[in-house]
Amino acid sequence: MTSPTETSARVRLSIDERGIAEVALNRPEKMNALDTAMFEAINRTIAQLAEDKRVRVVVLHGEGRAFCAGLDLASFVAMGESERAQRSHDAGNMNDLAARTHGLANAFQQVAWGWHALPVPVIAAVHGVAYGGGLQVALGADIRLVTPDAKLSVMEIKWGLVPDMAGMALAAGLVRGDQLRELVYTGRVVSGEEAVVLGLATRACADPLAEARTLAAGIATRSPQAIRGAKRLCNLLPQTTPAEVLLAEAREQQKVMGGAQQQEAVRAGMEGRAPLFKDE
Known part of the structure; x- marks a missing residue:
């Protein structure tokens, strides 16, 4: 059974008995545009x-017609006015972009970087548009599945931003x-198909959400300990030196080899059954 759905004004979260979490950006009337409430809800x-x-x-x-249309323009204007008014005397508020409020990131960066930093894989299902900040949110995922006709853009330059x-x-x-x-x-706006060619997306499919759910179901059957270790290794690339990666591989393997989950994976494979993993 799926656990009771937790709903906010901007994000809906549910977690089922397999350990699959589903997160829906929930502002369909605005194509899930990012306002202050959306930033806060995603980070929570x-x-x-x-x-x-689990x-x-x-x-x-x-939800609705799009993955995320990017920054809500009205919020952008309000934040700009707030920045001008407060920048000179308040370095600790949300408008101080240099403040590292979420580990390596600020609050705005965390809505994208946070998915990358999660210890488990994240699969983004992208349809409609993923513009500006919306594309950056999707880039935080490990895997991005898109419709062929989706529209993606690094759109900040249109508004005079980076x-x-x-x-x-x-x-x-x-x-x-x-x-x-x-x-x-x-x-420039690119299609889902071109996004795959460029590397912005993993693959194009007619129904990204259905594909993402199927992919997640498969990942959920694998050793949670090994999956988390694999993500840590993947996150080292490509900026880490070969020597550092080789050592990290060895250390991650030592963590899982001979453990209960690894032994269960072997037994299940030899017996032709689904594995039953217990948390370690």
Whole structure:
């Protein structure tokens, strides 16, 4: 059974008995545009998932016609006015972008970087549009499934801005440098199919949410300990040196080898049955 759904004004979260968490951006009337309440709700959800040991994999999607249309323009104007009014005397508020309020990130970066930093895989199902901040949120996922006709854009330049929600750090390992520069400098809109070619998306499919749920169900059957270790290894790439990666591989393998979950994976495979993992 699925646990009782937790609902906020902006994000809906449910976790089922398999440890699959489903997170829905829940502002369909605004194409899930990011306002202050959405930023806060996403960050609360990420923090909750990080602490919940039941969670094995996350499916992230948007309700309604789009994944996320980016920053809510009215909120952008309000935040700009607030920044001008408060910048000179209040360095501790949400508008001080240099403040590291969420580990490596500020509150705005955390809505994207937080998915990357979660200890479990995150699968984003993208339909409609993923513009600006919405694309950066999707880039925080481990895997991005998109409709062929989805529209994606690094759109900040249209508003005289630079990508500042962890998008540059996340895209650098996905998109070739010159192609990333073109997207950032122009704000060009690309289709889901082109996004796959560029590296912004993993693959295109007719129903990304259904595909994401199927993929999550498969991941949830694997050793949770091994999956978490694998994500830690993947997150080391590509900026880490080969020597550091080789040592990290050995250390992660030592953590799982011979453990109860690893032994259960072997037994289940030899017996031709689904494994039954207990938390370690």
